[in-house]
Amino acid sequence: MTKKIDVPKGCEWRFEVEEPGIQIRLATGNAEYFGTELALGPPYNFEQVKGAIFTWQGCTLEVEGEPSVEYVAEETPMCTYLNLHFALENLRKKAEENASMDPSISGPRVCLIGPKSSGKTSVLKILESYALKQSRHPICVDLDPSQPMVALPGSISAFHNATILDIQEATGFGTSMSTGPTHILAKSPLVYNYGLDSPLDNPKLYKSCCSRLALAVNSRMTQSVDASVSGCLVDTCSLQENNERYQDTLHSIITDFRINIVLVLGSERLYSTMKRNYNNASWLSVVKLPSSGGCIEREPEWITRWQSRCLKQYFYGDERMPLSPLSIIVDSTQLVVYRVLEASESGPKSSVLPIGFEEESGQSDDKGNYMSLALSGKGQYLERITTEAMTILQNSILAISSVSEDENETAIIDSCILGYVFVTDVDDVKNRMTLLSPVPDRLPSNALIMGTCKWQE
Numbered sequence: 258m259t260k261k262i263d264v265p266k267g268c269e270w271r272f273e274v275e276e277p278g279i280q281i282r283l284a285t286g287n288a289e290y291f292g293t294e295l296a297l298g299p300p301y302n303f304e305q306v307k308g309a310i311f312t313w314q315g316c317t318l319e320v321e322g323e324p325s326v327e328y329v330a331e332e333t334p335m336c337t338y339l340n341l342h343f344a345l346e347n348l349r350k351k352a353e354e355n356a357s358m359d360p361s362i363s364g365p366r367v368c369l370i371g372p373k374s375s376g377k378t379s380v381l382k383i384l385e386s387y388a389l390k391q392s393r394h395p396i397c398v399d400l401d402p403s404q405p406m407v408a409l410p411g412s413i414s415a416f417h418n419a420t421i422l423d424i425q426e427a428t429g430f431g432t433s434m435s436t437g438p439t440h441i442l443a444k445s446p447l448v449y450n451y452g453l454d455s456p457l458d459n460p461k462l463y464k465s466c467c468s469r470l471a472l473a474v475n476s477r478m479t480q481s482v483d484a485s486v487s488g489c490l491v492d493t494c495s496l497q498e499n500n501e502r503y504q505d506t507l508h509s510i511i512t513d514f515r516i517n518i519v520l521v522l523g524s525e526r527l528y529s530t531m532k533r534n535y536n537n538a539s540w541l542s543v544v545k546l547p548s549s550g551g552c553i554e555r556e557p558e559w560i561t562r563w564q565s566r567c568l569k570q571y572f573y574g575d576e577r578m579p580l581s582p583l584s585i586i587v588d589s590t591q592l593v594v595y596r597v598l599e600a601s602e603s604g605p606k607s608s609v610l611p612i613g614f615e616e617e618s619g620q621s622d623d624k625g626n627y628m629s630l631a632l633s634g635k636g637q638y639l640e641r642i643t644t645e646a647m648t649i650l651q652n653s654i655l656a657i658s659s660v661s662e663d664e665n666e667t668a669i670i671d672s673c674i675l676g677y678v679f680v681t682d683v684d685d686v687k688n689r690m691t692l693l694s695p696v697p698d699r700l701p702s703n704a705l706i707m708g709t710c711k712w713q714e
């Protein structure tokens with residue numbers, strides 16, 4: 258049954274939907290989904306999302322299907338977000354004017370921080386969509402390995418967006434290059450594999466992956482005037498704001514990506530900490546933003562289901578673009594697979610280290626005790642999985658690194674990811690492994706990396 262919903266101007270219709278999804282059609286007026294404008298007429302499918310359709314001038318929506326929650330909200334922070342967009346646009350104009358004289362001056366390099374579910378990703382989508390409408394193309398940087406924008410869980414990525422966001426796709430950003438045609442131009446992200454869920458699981462490795470990504474983003478900005486003028490939007494993951502490690506990780510993100518604007522969402526305490534910490538930094542503005550009342554915390558089970566949908570979409574596509582992945586059988590004795598180590602596995606926690614000895618710095622005492630512990634049989638970040646232990650790969654997602662299997666740990670960690678395969682079966686008697694691969698090609702003889710991401714088809 259089709260239901261008509263009138264949304265007055267300046268209001269938004271908020272909804273939550275699981276499976277099966279709902280179909281929304283904009284019948285009259287104008288409307289946008291996190292900044293991306295809806296066309297009049299065609300139906301949009303939404304499945305397993307919590308979202309909102311906002312209208313500046315009023316609209317009528319036709320909805321087919323039953324959302325689990327739905328209501329029209331009158332109070333939204335959209336005017337503040339729009340004003341913020343115009344302020345960023347002014348900075349882009351200034352950068353553009355100065356580009357011929359001083360190409361080192363770049364547009365706004367924005368980092369969004371805040372507690373869990375404060376709306377960081379949603380604000381990034383809005384700012385990105387508004388910028389795209391004005392023919393700006395800020396680089397989107399995703400530093401949240403548990404809820405990736407265009408890659409699979411465990412990865413961090415950056416992409417230079419040339420087209421609108423694909424709001425019907427699981428993440429709301431769009432798909433990366435795939436083996437099939439896409440409705441909206443596919444993104445070509447640069448992806449690094451961190452492999453773990455939270456930055457705190459291995460802060461040193463996380464920082465190293467972020468620094469690598471930042472190098473690439475900075476280099477892109479020096480090569481392209483469009484990228485330099487448009488700037489970048491960096492989405493971070495939420496950690497406990499009073500955590501020292503969080504502040505440390507944030508600081509390295511701010512310096513690596515040469516951030517000049519920090520947007521703090523939904524936490525007065527984090528805002529005042531950031532203001533205090535960067536009081537003397539004239540190059541950095543810390544700005545407080547209100548969270549939308551529609552932001553909803555998602556339970557871990559919801560995130561697991563959502564991750565599973567992203568994984569399925571990577572291999573099988575969706576109804577708009579079905580894909581046919583290939584099952585390949587490989588000799589597991591020929592594979593070189595590494596496992597990403599958590600910090601507690603790669604070295605002792607600082608609490609058990611001698612006084613004055615820091616886990617983070619990776620120093621050793623006079624006798625080299627720490628280093629020998631951390632590096633015996635394992636690297637600091639990766640451990641090679643022996644053929645006998647390959648059964649642990651069952652149901653794992655393996656990232657295919659872009660370097661050969663003969664490379665050392667540093668080269669593998671520093672390399673970007675070409676794609677992923679899924680281990681559907683491990684036969685440890687015949688030393689055979691069955692992999693699901695998105696491309697009908699031989700598996701390259703590159704190092705494979707196993708993180709914590711598992712999937713049941």
Ligand SMILES: Nc1ncnc2c1ncn2[C@@H]1O[C@H](COP(=O)(O)OP(=O)(O)OP(=O)(O)O)[C@@H](O)[C@H]1O
Pocket residue numbers: 271272306307308309371372373374375376377378379380401404493494495549550551552553554555
């Ligand atoms: N105005 C809104 N109306 C309805 N739902 C919303 C609105 N804004 C955000 N949400 C939903 O609230 C949830 C949390 O928002 P979002 O993902 O942007 O927060 P986040 O701070 O990035 O989360 P995390 O800390 O998990 O990274 C998402 O499911 C998002 O779609």
